[in-house]
Amino acid sequence: LGSLSIRLASLRSTLATKLPPRVLLPTITRKNSQLGALLSILKEHIAHMEKDQLSFHQSELTTFFLTALDFRSEHCQGDLEKTAQVEGCVIDCLIAMVMKLSEVTFRPLFFKLFDWSKSERKDRLLTFYRLSDRIADRLKGLFVLFAGNLVKPFADLLTQTNSTESLLFDSEDDGEEKSCLLLQYVLDCLHKTFLYDSQRFLSRERGDALLSPLVDQLENRVGGEQRYQQRVTQHLVPCVGQFAVAMGDDSQWKTLNYQILLKTRHSDTKVRFSSLLMLMEVASKLKENYMVLLPETIPFLAELMEDECEEVELQVQKVIQEMENILGEPLQSYF
Numbered sequence: 594l595g596s597l598s599i600r601l602a603s604l605r606s607t608l609a610t611k612l613p614p615r616v617l618l619p620t621i622t623r624k625n626s627q628l629g630a631l632l633s634i635l636k637e638h639i640a641h642m643e644k645d646q647l648s649f650h651q652s653e654l655t656t657f658f659l660t661a662l663d664f665r666s667e668h669c670q671g672d673l674e675k676t677a678q679v680e681g682c683v684i685d686c687l688i689a690m691v692m693k694l695s696e697v698t699f700r701p702l703f704f705k706l707f708d709w710s711k712s713e714r715k716d717r718l719l720t721f722y723r724l725s726d727r728i729a730d731r732l733k734g735l736f737v738l739f740a741g742n743l744v745k746p747f748a749d750l751l752t753q754t755n756s757t758e759s760l761l762f763d764s765e766d767d768g769e770e771k772s773c774l775l776l777q778y779v780l781d782c783l784h785k786t787f788l789y790d791s792q793r794f795l796s797r798e799r800g801d802a803l804l805s806p807l808v809d810q811l812e813n814r815v816g817g818e819q820r821y822q823q824r825v826t827q828h829l830v831p832c833v834g835q836f837a838v839a840m841g842d843d844s845q846w847k848t849l850n851y852q853i854l855l856k857t858r859h860s861d862t863k864v865r866f867s868s869l870l871m872l873m874e875v876a877s878k879l880k881e882n883y884m885v886l887l888p889e890t891i892p893f894l895a896e897l898m899e900d901e902c903e904e905v906e907l908q909v910q911k912v913i914q915e916m917e918n919i920l921g922e923p924l925q926s927y928f
Contacts (some may be wrong), residue, residue, distance in 0.1 A: 666716035722778035751806035
């Protein structure tokens, strides 16, 4: 068996590196049950293509990817695990191509994909934002040049997934699960955009567009208790912390801080607790810059020290301690 897999690997490699694209592409494009294996061949093949060869085949490849990326919306009613796996292979393969393109050749491809995502097929949103998150991860600062066009869609999706009135995905069709996934991709992609932003990407206008939809996610309980907790700690809080860094503007920090403080008065204990986590993250990211925000923060913390929920009370103590560490001075005098 070992020798067989070695032979297969070498065959794959030969196919990928020696076959001309005109032979390989049509074979892969005909939908095949061995999609994963074929995609890894294509991935390797793309990696070995010369620049001029790639530009010659780019439109053919693009057409192929647009078909392959529809795997989620066409073939996978119900099996989200399997879908994620096949889609992951398609995305890996597409990223191999993206990494070989210049900014000039990537731009039209990205906007073609973006247009493709705006259709009646809501599942395409999952595919596109998962792909964008991966591209942001690889292109880093370069991705920021394209992200401007995503600001409004990001804000809209955060708002739409946060509504109990109109579900973004059909409820009978794992709608909640899909909303959770989409939120995760959107928050992670935003996080990377803020993280790699050295171009002052986050203008005042863009910051304003995203601020409320992001902070309002503290109230978004889609997916139930466990998913909420995981989303807040692993995706939302880090994203908002980085958002504050990318803002770099006193007056916007004030607005952000105040909106988070208002959530600490929410009737739901979990929301109060989560807003404290977010507050602590913002403070630890802004460091000494947080000083100017203390005066309006203190009254809210004082209120929470009397909270009926013990968990919240304990968390306030942690926040105060953390703020003392960051600012290097005791806060007792403020209370």
